[in-house]
Structures are given as structure tokens and as C-alpha cells.
Amino acid sequence: LVKDYVASTQSKLTLHFLPGYAPDLNPDELVWSHVKRTGVARRPLQKGEKLGSKIHEQLSQISRDPCLVRSFFGHQSVRYISDV
Template sequence: KRYVQSTKGKLTLHFLPGYSPDLNPDELVWSHTKRTGVARRPLRKGEDLQQKVNEQLQTVAENPALVRSFFRHPSVAYISDC
């Protein structure tokens, strides 16, 4: 508490419930991945699930506009609230 006060308003804490997937941008990434990636097409013989998921996440990481969109979602607006 003292440290937060010492920042003179430059740092604010947001207390979240113990389980709140709707407030977690990671959940938006997983939702996107499931909607657009591996869940839309079954694995073919010899394909590796972990590799497919990693490829999908790499594609997300290489798209800054998409990553920003997760943080602009109304449910996680508290993160970038200035």
C-alpha cells in the first residue's frame, strides 16, 4: 500500500475476483484461437496438436493490431484505462 501511495497516482491497483475469465485478455486470445484455428479443423494423421496451437499463437503474436484488439475489448478495458 505504501508503494502504491508513493507513486502519487501513477499506479493504481484493480482487484479482480479469484476467477474471472471474462476480465482476462488471455481468455480472449484462447477464444480467438479456438474460433479461427485448430478447433475449426480436426488434426490430420501425423499432425501434432501442440505444434498447431503454437503456430496459431505465433500468428497472433505477429499481428500487433489483433493483439491490441484483445486489450480494447470492453470486458478488459480496465487494463488500458488512463
């Protein structure tokens, strides 16, 4: 069913079969790496701060920066995803 659908898109959609565990091929891992390098891991939580809230705040900041988001997809290991 999926192969038939992909074929019907006239090459506008392609399938990429990835290994079961391949974090280096996953742009989400690049986002988490960025969060760890630049965010909450760089500064201990202050009294009363919640880790979840701080992470959500940082992810929200990332989502408002289109250049940064594009950079995750432009990384050599995930270029298969797009032509960015």
C-alpha cells in the first residue's frame, strides 16, 4: 500500500529505509545535542525551577529560529531528508 502511494507521487516522495537504531541519521538527535550543549545542561537548575519547563522553553526558542531549525536538516548526516 505504501509503495503504491509513493509511486503515485511521481517522485515527489521517496522512502529511505534506516537501520533500527541510527541516532546519527535522526535530526531530532541534533536538536537534543544542541539543547544539551547550549541550554539546561550548561547551568544547574535554580531552586524551584523544573527541568521540563526549562526544556520546553528552550525548544520553543529553537522553534522560533528558522535558520537554526534548517541547520539541523542541513547537517551532513541527515542531508538525505531534504535538499536544504
